Amino acid sequence: MGEVVAGARGADGTRLHVEVDGPANASDSGVTVVLAHGWTLDARSWGPVTARLVGGASAPRVVRFDHRGHGRSAAVDPESMTLEQLADDLAEVIGQVAPEGPLVLGGHSMGGMTVMALAERHPELVARRVAGVALVATASGGTTEQFLGLAPRGLAAVQRAERRLYASRWWTRRELLSKRPAMLNPGMRWLLLGPGVEREALRITSECVAACRPATLSGFRPTLEAHERDAALAAFATIRTTVLVGSRDRLTPVRAARRISTALPSASLTIFPEAGHMLPVERVAGVTARLDVLVRSAMVGAGTP
Template sequence: MSKAGRTAGLIGAAVGVLAAGAAAGVAVERQVIGRRSGQRKQLEAEPFGSVRGTPHVFTADDGVELYVEVDELKRSRRPEPPKRRFGRKLPLPPEDLTVIFAHGYGLNMDAWHFERRDMAGIGTMVFYDQRSHGRSGRSPRSGVSIDQLGQDLHGILEEFAPTGPVILIGHSMGGMTIMAMAEQYPELFGDRIIGVGLCSTSAGGLDRVPIVFPGKVGMLARALATPTVAALARIPEVVERSRKAGTDISYLLTRKYSFGSEVPPAFTEFVNEMIAATPIEVIAEFYPIFALHDKFDSLEPLQKVECVVIGGDKDHLTPFDHAEEIVRRVPGAELVEVKNCGHLGLIEHHREFTAALLGMIERAEQSLGHT
């Protein structure tokens, strides 16, 4: 057996032992947490996925149907004077402001649950499931790329925000989607697009981020991940049975790679359900595109708009130094570091994320002369 093969075997064995032991620990933890009451029970009662808008189907330029929901701004119901949320005044938006949200890999539009709830009234809000995710149609392999996601976002903008100022907000792969659109349509930034929020994302270099383990072993694990996921995609029935939401190992992995602090179990279950609902074939098709992602030279248009870059100090998937690198290349952008925060900060520390996004929107509107 080759050295790489022996190392891969050791990694696999180590992961198996760690997962088995941790799964037992998670089972015990669940029993302990299950006995808690008060605030924890209140948090667990959060109705994830219950905030819904007007449904639409948008056909992308290659024929893939994308599921879209629009939360219309009802000016007549807007309280006066504007409310304060998370320490910030909710500004009276321009009548035709549209805010478009793009979610991340393996998730769906419901990942924005808290932001959607707490930013209601900021403008017309548009949410959509990225191709092959959620309720959107399956993409052909030729359409599985960050560049195509950028084209999808441009189509959504043209269809659902044909006039007026636009704010773009993206998490992880959704942030990369915005970068792709900036490369393809730079003239829109500073014109139609007045603000951008980038949450837990990267402009490139993800192929140099170790996974599972730190250092060289983690880099080997990353190198082995793509062929491993591809192999698993060839036996989807077996894989789907083992990755059902609610199993202790899936719960453990979701918690480890999504959060940087203790969160209510319902938060982990919610994320776990979204990931488990994404077919293993989709996971396998999209995974390789992140190693190829390189949009450093596409960030210049973001200098023309109000921009905030938000990241967590315990994000193992898009480390905070990736947020810092984006800001280095977008002078004037606001950098927000959220402590004890993993990759799903938009859920884990949603108050901090929402406050930062509201601040960016307020500044963008002030640039138009709206207060």
């Protein structure tokens, strides 16, 4: 675990868990990488990639944090569980721990949507500071289209069942989804991971999801369904951007990545064969390599040797 930033806060004062790895100052390498995690996960999901980044030749400063309501950050009311609020939190975290120097932003799943919302709500920050963007297993919209391959009737049935579950006392009174992460392994294998996944990737995934607050899972669902930000991608047109997706991703499938590429033709697209949704733990070397390219490009742009 990196150094925990004491007193880190979101845009409305919500306490956030923020960790910094690598050089003490952004000026040491010239670049800060800020990594945003996915829905129901936390900063641990970026741990393997962070370890490789700070151990590499470019050794950037890496900032990871738990979104509000997730992991070790404070619980919040559902009213603030929106992508807009997450984007404002991201801008606030950058201002607090990386106020200077070029940035490389990496967003996985909901984290990628947060990066898009940042471009929409804080375009001046993106234009002035961001030198590279990695959109990892994410979508620019259409998140309810053919969800998990379900036809509209099947999707409607799932949504009705979810509403009943979310309103139940069993759901609202629980502090964790599960006290036994290993019990989630079969579901995580099917839903989030590709075939033949390594044990460590499964462990991290199950532990993150098990530790999620049920109210966080249900509270963020509406904002994810409403997410439509193809237009926001224009902010990255002159910024080096890479789009990554697994060929077996059930949540944000290849068509979602191709939709981003269509809206942002300057971005590169990589499809990882046989990988699922959890690329930061399933394809650690591949994701790190693409982030490292962005970091090196940013260093050159900043004039860092």
